[in-house]
Every structure is written in structure tokens, then in C-alpha cells.
Amino acid sequence: QKEVEQDPGPLSVPEGAIVSLNCTYSNSAFQYFMWYRQYSRKGPELLMYTYSSGNKEDGRFTAQVDKSSKYISLFIRDSQPSDSATYLCAMSALPGFQKLVFGTGTRLLVSP
């Protein structure tokens, strides 16, 4: 079993929809959680960073962590075609970047 599980998609939604992207994990020691966005043939870029549990909001994006269920989510409100990308979750038990464990990514397609 992988430490981090993520549905590869693709997830297809119409413009304006609310998108929910999710990751589950097995290591209860994870406490640092990140979401990255990766456009085709590009490197990932950080969208959201959360430490421990709770919610964090940034514009149209909300990151949610439920440590009791070992489940994290990224919500995108009013989705746009420019949101079409692969979304990677990443998490770590320890604070060093070298300890990050990445999910496989979910491909999101937002149609106009």
C-alpha cells in the first residue's frame, strides 16, 4: 500500500463548478501538508501549505486536513479553464523538504 493515495482522474467539470480533490494517507505521523499544481510539461508550483489540522483559504482555493480520517482535500470554487492541470498532494512527518511524500496527482479538466 502506498503511503499517499490519490485518484489519478481525469476529473472533468464545467466552468464555474466547485471542485474537490482528495488524498488519503496511511502514516499518522504526517503533519505537514501541501498541494501543488502542475501544468502539462512544467514543474509543480506550490498552491497551499497547511501544518497539522484545520482549514486554510486563499482566494478560490481551500485546503482542508482531517487527521483523524487521514484525509486531505483541496476545494476550488468557481473553477476556470486555466485551473486545468494536475494537482499533487504532498505531505511529511518531519520538517525537512527531503522527507516529502508526493501523491501521484489528479488531472483536472475544466471545460468552458
Place this chain on the structure above:
Amino acid sequence: DGGITQSPKYLFRKEGQNVTLSCEQNLNHDAMYWYRQDPGQGLRLIYYSQIVNDFQKGDIAEGYSVSREKKESFPLTVTSAQKNPTAFYLCASSMGQFLNTGELFFGEGSRLTVL
């Protein structure tokens, strides 16, 4: 503009050949990383360096080598000992070593295909 430059973007190699991927950053970051990305798998860490003239193996270092002679440069050599070298390779850097002090900045990647 500050950022990370990887070259070449696309590279073809015959079996048995070594190849070196370039990674240069002008962000003045201390730490640099090499990841490999394969379909159906998350990013996997090959090597990382937290300071000049020092580097550490990541999770999948076998068949790879690196050097860190300058702060801004962290080249990756894919040797003939790497059994499945065809992949998308990503270089990244960070200001510090810790997640709560900054973020990973990635280059645009190099796609290596072994013929």
C-alpha cells in the same frame, strides 16, 4: 527573473550511455533537489544538497550521481547503471531546509528517453 533553469528539455540517449542534466538557479537558495516523475507514481527524490560541496542520497539514488561545486548549480548524471532511466526529471530548490520556512521551487523539467 529569478528561477530555476533546466536543460535540455528533451534528451534522447542510447542504452549504455551516461547523460548529464543541467540545473541552474539564481534564487540564491542553499538547498537543491532532484526528483524523478513517472506515470502513476508520485515524485521520488533522487539526491539533495543542503549546502555547497555536500549532497545526500534520496530514496532512489542508485544509477545516478550529482555534484554541487557551486551554489547555483546541481547537475545530475544518469549513468548506464540506471535500469529504467526514461522519465521526467525535475530539479528544485529551497531557501532553507525546512517546510515551515519556505517552499520548493521547481524547474520546468527534462524529459529523458532511452532508445
